[in-house]
Amino acid sequence: MNGTRVTGRYAIPKWEISGFVEYIGSGQKQGDMLLPVPEGAYAVRLGNEASIQQKLGLTRGMHYSITFSAARTCAQSEVLNVTVSPESGDLPIQTVYTSSGWDSYSWAFKAKHSVVTLIVHNVGVSDDAACGPLIDSFAIKTLQLPQRTKGNMLKNGGFEEGPYIFPNTSWGVLVPPRDEDDYSPLSPWAVLSSTKSVKCIDSAHYSVPGGARAVELLSGMETALVQEVSTVPGRSYRLEFSVGDAGDGCAGSLAVQAYASRGSVKVPYQSQGTGGHKRGVLEFTATEKRTRVVFVSMAYTMKTDGTLCGPVIDDASLVTVRTHRRLFL
Missing domain, CATH: 2.60.120.260 (Galactose-binding domain-like)
Known part of the structure; x- marks a missing residue:
């Protein structure tokens, strides 16, 4: 860690990171802005061109739905790209539907392989590299x-x-x-x-x-x-x-x-x-x-x-x- 920034590629257990990734504690502030965490004590913030990924063992040919929570921080137009190769899609998070600032998002795909890599990538680029969405609470469900x-x-x-x-x-x-x-x-x-x-x-x-x-x-x-x-x-x-x-x-x-x-x-x-x-x-x-x-x-x-x-x-x-x-x- 360097302050809140995660410097080790494999520092977060079970996950692999790249780019400007921060480990945010509940109640932490950025200037006058409070950074809430929906569950537990910590969440991850993806800065400019940052991503987080994890390998998943699935049943080939089955359909699955990923659910995770996300919150917008200091950037006004934030988009998360979710990829499970060869499928990928953009989730716009400009509109916030809760007063807490957190929403849970879902994304579905068909498993083309028995082992796949789930990648969540912040495609936005802000003047402040630390600006980017907070993400937390991942789950996967067979559909x-x-x-x-x-x-x-x-x-x-x-x-x-x-x-x-x-x-x-x-x-x-x-x-x-x-x-x-x-x-x-x-x-x-x-x-x-x-x-x-x-x-x-x-x-x-x-x-x-x-x-x-x-x-x-x-x-x-x-x-x-x-x-x-x-x-x-x-x-x-x-x-x-x-x-x-x-x-x-x-x-x-x-x-x-x-x-x-x-x-x-x-x-x-x-x-x-x-x-x-x-x-x-x-x-x-x-x-x-x-x-x-x-x-x-x-x-x-x-x-x-x-x-x-x-x-x-x-x-x-x-x-x-x-x-x-x-x-x-």
């Missing part, structure tokens, strides 16, 4: 490929399969946007946006309409939650879903707009911020062999602490509407 259940054409309609959520944190896990062809922690749902995320929440810390998990749409019309399903052109379908609030103080006029084929419906929900939900229904006729089911929050909403929040979506189902014809003789 099961969701299957269709009887009576529902959507997979993972209740969002029960998703990223690892740390049991002793109360801020959920962000699922950042990725290309549609990439594997999502909420697969087969894709998060479409330029820089904004959705939040996977659990019933242990939030109000959830059904089951153990749901998704909170945090970023208004900047983010869409999308799943593509096989349909028969000319056939009628009914989409049903729950809209509510997470019981986290997100009060006000919330609304979710659902789209499928040429149909759409807006489901308003007046939230008191204490939990609750209502059902929305959209009936439509398919025009293509593949139909996108899309959910979008229609407004930006903030809690009293100034952090973004939004409506909760859960228990989505898609079924064929049977039409009955009578033959008159």
Whole structure:
């Protein structure tokens, strides 16, 4: 160590570092700024072009989700690149969704080898080499490929399969946007946006309409939650879903707009911020062999602490509407 800077490449057990990496204690200050640590006594800060990596033994061909916590410090536009060769993706952390300054992020991939290297790299360059995101609390989870259940054409309609959520944190896990062809922690749902995320929440810390998990749409019309399903052109379908609030103080006029084929419906929900939900229904006729089911929050909403929040979506189902014809003789 040289002050807070880690000078040994293998000085942090099980990890290998490169570049300007600091070992930050809880409550440490940088000028007038307090550097918080979400769990335990220490976290790592990645300065200019710094990275931290660890080898993982996995099952080839399986899908996995990485969860870790990160906080922005003195740089305004911070981006972390996560790589498990040959896959890689950028996680923008400009927007902070908690009053503590910490958010947990998830990133999914398919293991191409039995031994892989997880690399987290700060791609930003600041005038101050010490400026960069704090990272802490890593976990990895095997993801099961969701299957269709009887009576529902959507997979993972209740969002029960998703990223690892740390049991002793109360801020959920962000699922950042990725290309549609990439594997999502909420697969087969894709998060479409330029820089904004959705939040996977659990019933242990939030109000959830059904089951153990749901998704909170945090970023208004900047983010869409999308799943593509096989349909028969000319056939009628009914989409049903729950809209509510997470019981986290997100009060006000919330609304979710659902789209499928040429149909759409807006489901308003007046939230008191204490939990609750209502059902929305959209009936439509398919025009293509593949139909996108899309959910979008229609407004930006903030809690009293100034952090973004939004409506909760859960228990989505898609079924064929049977039409009955009578033959008159």
